[in-house]
Amino acid sequence: MDQPATGLRERKKARTRTAIQQHALRLFKERGYQATTVEQIAEAAEVAPSTVFRYFPTKEDLAVLDDYYSLADAVSAAVAAQPPDTPPVDVLRGALRAVFTGLSPDDRAARYERDLAMLTIPEVWAANLGMVARSRGLLADAMRARMPGPAARILADAVVGVGLGALLDWTRDPHSDPAEALDQALGRLSDLL
Structure with missing residues (x-):
C-alpha cells in the first residue's frame, strides 16, 4: 500500500x-x-x-513494487512492539502475524496479488531483486537492537530465505493463505534453532 x-x-x-x-x-x-x-x-x-x-x-x-502495498514500515514498527525477551525468530513471526492480521481484506488480497505477480512474472521478479535486498537490510536493522554483531544479518538472511520458500510453495496453491504458510515455516525455523 x-x-x-x-x-x-x-x-x-x-x-x-x-x-x-x-x-x-x-x-x-x-x-x-x-x-x-x-x-x-x-x-x-x-x-x-x-x-x-x-x-x-x-x-x-x-x-517495480517498492511502494506498492509495501509492509516495510509496518513490519519495522511491529518488530519494535514485540516483548523484549522474545526469541528472535518469534519476534519476526509475531510481527508478521500482527501486520497481516491488521490488513483489511482488500489490502491483504492486493498484497497477495502483488507477491504472486512478483514470483510468477520473470520481468517483475527481475525488477524487484533490489527490493528483496533492501527488505533483507530492513529486517536486519529492525533486529539489531535485539541481537549483537552479525547475528541480525544472519537471521534476516534465514528469514528472507524461508519467506521466499514459503511464497514459492504458495504459488503452486494460490488459494491457500501465504501468511499462514509463512507463519508455519517460521515456526519450523524457530524449532530448528
Missing part, C-alpha cells in the same frame, strides 16, 4: 498510482509483460497514456 497521503489531492494521486500499477500487474499476468503495452494499461486504468507516464516514466517502472 502506498504511503499515507494527507490532503485530498495527494490521496487521489496515490489512488491513481495504485490503480495504474494494479492494472499493469493484472495485464502482465494475463497477457505477459512483453505483450502488454502502456496504452493497454492506460485503457484498463481509465487514464491517458500520458498519465501513466507521469507516475511511471517507463514501462519497467510499472514492475
Whole structure:
C-alpha cells in the first residue's frame, strides 16, 4: 500500500498510482509483460497514456513494487512492539502475524496479488531483486537492537530465505493463505534453532 497521503489531492494521486500499477500487474499476468503495452494499461486504468507516464516514466517502472502495498514500515514498527525477551525468530513471526492480521481484506488480497505477480512474472521478479535486498537490510536493522554483531544479518538472511520458500510453495496453491504458510515455516525455523 502506498504511503499515507494527507490532503485530498495527494490521496487521489496515490489512488491513481495504485490503480495504474494494479492494472499493469493484472495485464502482465494475463497477457505477459512483453505483450502488454502502456496504452493497454492506460485503457484498463481509465487514464491517458500520458498519465501513466507521469507516475511511471517507463514501462519497467510499472514492475517495480517498492511502494506498492509495501509492509516495510509496518513490519519495522511491529518488530519494535514485540516483548523484549522474545526469541528472535518469534519476534519476526509475531510481527508478521500482527501486520497481516491488521490488513483489511482488500489490502491483504492486493498484497497477495502483488507477491504472486512478483514470483510468477520473470520481468517483475527481475525488477524487484533490489527490493528483496533492501527488505533483507530492513529486517536486519529492525533486529539489531535485539541481537549483537552479525547475528541480525544472519537471521534476516534465514528469514528472507524461508519467506521466499514459503511464497514459492504458495504459488503452486494460490488459494491457500501465504501468511499462514509463512507463519508455519517460521515456526519450523524457530524449532530448528
